[in-house]
Amino acid sequence: MTSFSYAANPVRVVFGSLDTLGDEAGRLGLERVLLIGRPRHADRAAAVLGPRLAARFDDPAMHTPVEVTERALKVVAEHDVDGVVAIGGGSATGLAKAIALHTDLPQLIVPTTYAGSELTSVLGQTADGRKTTRKTPKVRPEAVLYDVGLTLELPVAISAASGLNALAHAVEATYAPDANPMTDLLAAEAKRLLMNALPRVAADPSDVDARADMLRGAWLAGSCLDAVTMGPHHELCHHLGGKFGLPHAETHAVLLPYVMAHQGLADANDVFDLAASLPIPHSLAELGLTEADLDGEPELLRQALHGTRPAAPPSLKALTKQVVDSFAGAP
Numbered sequence: 001m002t003s004f005s006y007a008a009n010p011v012r013v014v015f016g017s018l019d020t021l022g023d024e025a026g027r028l029g030l031e032r033v034l035l036i037g038r039p040r041h042a043d044r045a046a047a048v049l050g051p052r053l054a055a056r057f058d059d060p061a062m063h064t065p066v067e068v069t070e071r072a073l074k075v076v077a078e079h080d081v082d083g084v085v086a087i088g089g090g091s092a093t094g095l096a097k098a099i100a101l102h103t104d105l106p107q108l109i110v111p112t113t114y115a116g117s118e119l120t121s122v123l124g125q126t127a128d129g130r131k132t133t134r135k136t137p138k139v140r141p142e143a144v145l146y147d148v149g150l151t152l153e154l155p156v157a158i159s160a161a162s163g164l165n166a167l168a169h170a171v172e173a174t175y176a177p178d179a180n181p182m183t184d185l186l187a188a189e190a191k192r193l194l195m196n197a198l199p200r201v202a203a204d205p206s207d208v209d210a211r212a213d214m215l216r217g218a219w220l221a222g223s224c225l226d227a228v229t230m231g232p233h234h235e236l237c238h239h240l241g242g243k244f245g246l247p248h249a250e251t252h253a254v255l256l257p258y259v260m261a262h263q264g265l266a267d268a269n270d271v272f273d274l275a276a277s278l279p280i281p282h283s284l285a286e287l288g289l290t291e292a293d294l295d296g297e298p299e300l301l302r303q304a305l306h307g308t309r310p311a312a313p314p315s316l317k318a319l320t321k322q323v324v325d326s327f328a329g330a331p
């Protein structure tokens with residue numbers, strides 16, 4: 001029997017309505033909440049929180065810049081806050097996690113994209129143009145409230161890129177050195193939900209069932225990613241994202257089929273075809289990179305530069321034939 005270990009991380013997950021946000025905050029004992037999020041969604045959250053709302057922070061930024069966190073920490077101190085509610089994509093969640101890292105305040109997250117950060121103990125932050133990532137239970141949110149209604153207006157292009165970001169979490173869990181029967185289950189179901197729902201959302205962004213499948217997939221994908229060690233896909237995305245300031249979800253979306261092919265995953269071609277059918281960037285060149293930028297970088301990034309179909313890794317049969325042929329030619 002193969003040895004493995006698995007620990008279920010304690011996050012309360014609710015699929016329901018934003019109208020229960022006050023009750024969820026009450027469950028955590030929060031009386032003086034800092035609400036993070038852009039007005040589009042945060043105005044409604046503020047109304048639901050009512051007297052529990054102590055302060056607001058409207059402009060979280062992608063990749064969690066430390067100067068934004070410092071500004072938010074001042075608001076926390078000035079208003080004697082006892083918990084953080086974030087509503088929005090991974091940028092809003094990232095700021096809540098950064099605040100928790102410094103203060104240990106409990107977090108309640110209402111995700112509006114498929115980033116999955118709300119389930120992980122991972123925080124990526126940027127300072128002086130460099131992104132660093134750390135993993136600690138201190139930043140893992142206490143509770144997550146998913147309301148599919150909040151995602152219906154997420155533009156198709158952002159939905160598609162964010163959905164492939166979620167898919168990347170599930171894929172990375174399948175070949176992680178510490179994958180186990182539980183993460184295999186989570187990853188397989190997340191892949192099934194996301195690959196099936198992505199084309200439906202692209203065809204009709206207001207399809208509630210497809211949107212619900214996307215959120216469920218994002219939840220399962222984030223959960224399994226948190227239970228394993230992140231691998232080459234995330235390393236490459238963080239490396240390129242930090243070096244060239246690339247957008248997070250789009251970078252994942254472009255690189256995923258190439259990393260899958262490189263890892264020998266049979267469904268790399270299916271993911272390439274799926275991505276090709278979606279209205280998102282399909283190459284690193286479309287994200288602004290040039291040949292010169294990729295000097296000295298791994299071969300798979302050069303394939304991704306122009307968005308050509310990833311070269312399939314040699315099959316076992318082809319490898320065997322190569323070995324047999326090499327012996328046949330030997331004296």
Ligand code: NAD
Binds near residue numbers: 120121158248
């Ligand atoms: P994002 O949060 O920046 O959102 C992308 C854009 O979509 C923003 O302009 C936002 O205002 C808009 N938006 C979000 N929800 C919307 C909705 N429902 N309707 C209309 N517009 C909406 O981007 P993201 O891809 O969700 O998150 C990226 C960030 O999350 C990065 O900083 C990344 O590092 C982080 N992240 C962290 C983890 C982790 O585990 N630590 C995992 C994934 C992503």
